[in-house]
Amino acid sequence: MSVGDARPLRIVAVCGSLRAASKNRALLEAAQLLAPHGVEIALDWSLATLPHFNPDLDTLDGTSLPPEAVAWRATIAIADGLLISTPEYAHGIPGVLKNALDWLVSSTDFPGKPVALLGASAMSVIAPVQLREILVTMNGRFVSEASVTIPVPGAGASAAAIVADPELSAMLRGALEAFVGAIGESE
Amino acid sequence: MSVGDARPLRIVAVCGSLRAASKNRALLEAAQLLAPHGVEIALDWSLATLPHFNPDLDTLDGTSLPPEAVAWRATIAIADGLLISTPEYAHGIPGVLKNALDWLVSSTDFPGKPVALLGASAMSVIAPVQLREILVTMNGRFVSEASVTIPVPGAGASAAAIVADPELSAMLRGALEAFVGAIGESE
Numbered sequence: 001m002s003v004g005d006a007r008p009l010r011i012v013a014v015c016g017s018l019r020a021a022s023k024n025r026a027l028l029e030a031a032q033l034l035a036p037h038g039v040e041i042a043l044d045w046s047l048a049t050l051p052h053f054n055p056d057l058d059t060l061d062g063t064s065l066p067p068e069a070v071a072w073r074a075t076i077a078i079a080d081g082l083l084i085s086t087p088e089y090a091h092g093i094p095g096v097l098k099n100a101l102d103w104l105v106s107s108t109d110f111p112g113k114p115v116a117l118l119g120a121s122a123m124s125v126i127a128p129v130q131l132r133e134i135l136v137t138m139n140g141r142f143v144s145e146a147s148v149t150i151p152v153p154g155a156g157a158s159a160a161a162i163v164a165d166p167e168l169s170a171m172l173r174g175a176l177e178a179f180v181g182a183i184g185e186s187e
Numbered sequence: 188m189s190v191g192d193a194r195p196l197r198i199v200a201v202c203g204s205l206r207a208a209s210k211n212r213a214l215l216e217a218a219q220l221l222a223p224h225g226v227e228i229a230l231d232w233s234l235a236t237l238p239h240f241n242p243d244l245d246t247l248d249g250t251s252l253p254p255e256a257v258a259w260r261a262t263i264a265i266a267d268g269l270l271i272s273t274p275e276y277a278h279g280i281p282g283v284l285k286n287a288l289d290w291l292v293s294s295t296d297f298p299g300k301p302v303a304l305l306g307a308s309a310m311s312v313i314a315p316v317q318l319r320e321i322l323v324t325m326n327g328r329f330v331s332e333a334s335v336t337i338p339v340p341g342a343g344a345s346a347a348a349i350v351a352d353p354e355l356s357a358m359l360r361g362a363l364e365a366f367v368g369a370i371g372e373s374e
Contacts, residue, residue: 018241052235052283053276054205089240092321093279095286096239102282130317134279 008040009180012079016086016097018048023120023152024085027172029159031083031118034173036180041083046072046100053102069103077109081183082140085118088127093134101134111139116179118172119149146179195227196367199266203273203284205235210307210339211272214359216346218270218305221360223367228270233259233287240289256290264296268370269327272305275314280321288321298326303366305359306336333366 013028025043032041050068057064065073076082086097104110115135117128128147135142150171152162162168200215212230219228237255244251252260263269273284291297302322304315315334322329337358339349349355 018239019243048239052205052286053281056206089285089289090292090321091324092285092288092317094240095282095284095289097282098276098279098285099239099282101279102276105277126320130279133313134277137278 008038009080009183010078011035011039011041011081011083011179011183012075013041013043013083013085014047014097014100015043015045016047016084016094018096022087023157024087024118026157026159026162027085027118027120027150027152028083030162030169030172031176033159033163034169034176036173036176039176039180044075046075047096050100050103053099058103058106072100072103073107073109076104076107076113079113081114081116081143081179083116083118083179084131085120086127086131087121088124091126093127093131098134101138105138113140114143114179114183115140116143116146116175116182118147118175120152122149122151124149141182143179143182146175146182148175150175195225196267196370197265198222198226198228198268198270198366198370199262200228200230200270200272201234201284201287202230202232203234203271203281205283209274210344211274211305213344213346213349214272214305214307214337214339215270217349217356217359218363220346220350221356221363223360223363226363226367231262233262234283237287237290240286245290245293259287259290260294260296263291263294263300266300268301268303268330268366270303270305270366271318272307273314273318274308275311278313280314280318284318285321288325292325300327301330301366301370302327303330303333303362303369305334305362307339309336309338311336328369330366330369333362333369335362337362 015025015028017024028043035041050072051066132142150168202212202215204211215230222228238253319329337355
């Protein structure tokens with residue numbers, strides 16, 4: 001489908017930090033405020049309630065999947081794209097985010113899914129490389145042109161402050177437009 | 188302390204997979220069976236019960252830490268070394284393992300702790316590099332000479348089968364001796 005269709009384009013946004021005042025969360029909330037016309041961005045917190053991934057529960061017939069994993073896969077299945085914003089912990093991806101991805105590895109809905117990464121700190125340069133490698137290995141369609149670092153200043157920055165900043169909001173709008181464009185091309 | 192002291196050297200072993208028939212788990216159980224004299228290897232499963240890391244609970248005074256995180260840090264605090272064996276999921280570290288490490292990032296007991304990685308599959312080459320980067324960033328003392336890949340054949344290999352294999356058990360003994368030697372040098 002394209003943006004012009006009746007159904008809005010649905011982008012699921014996932015934040016890699018559970019911190020209430022997370023800059024990455026503020027960035028995704030700003031993305032919701034700046035969503036292009038016909039695009040719905042839903043901030044999803046499945047990762048906070050997913051159990052730890054256990055391959056013994058991830059059987060081929062899916063009958064052993066925990067209900068949280070079933071719901072998380074369904075959320076991804078109906079999404080037109082996945083937008084991730086995450087901090088870096090000790091030069092790595094937060095475990096809570098990787099755990100959510102581990103539950104998608106064997107999912108048939110993830111391959112081909114457009115994915116973009118929004119960085120909130122210019123200091124995070126190692127985790128995004130690892131994350132891209134993981135997403136590509138999972139056969140996600142990594143959208144480079146929509147994956148940018150938007151240097152959100154200080155701690156406790158709000159979505160409203162990001163939207164009000166001409167430079168930051170222009171970068172964010174540009175990334176979202178690039179993502180929506182890439183999603184449109186794939187469908 | 189050194190191996191000759193009255194107290195046994197205590198190595199905490201952590202498996203990155205929750206799979207019951209995990210090759211990495213079998214490798215760590217084999218390490219327990221082959222532990223050098225005066226060395227105790229304890230297989231710890233804190234990672235399975237730790238909540239998802241949340242920086243808001245990881246305050247400087249420690250009063251908001253979940254009890255599972257307090258216990259996990261105490262386990263690491265009294266360990267002379269940390270032995271990790273983990274599979275690779277989608278070219279990344281299992282989220283459940285990274286989550287356990289995330290809870291240690293601000294701990295004062297982890298810096299300087301000797302750490303070794305035992306691989307169970309020659310196919311896993313990307314996650315170990317990421318894990319080493321993370322451990323070094325956390326100021327762990329990575330013991331390269333004890334970090335080896337021991338190619339455990341097939342699925343469902345038992346600790347007893349690893350111990351009974353002359354080549355695999357020799358590799359494992361060598362890694363453990365190198366680890367114990369490095370721990371002895373640091374104390």
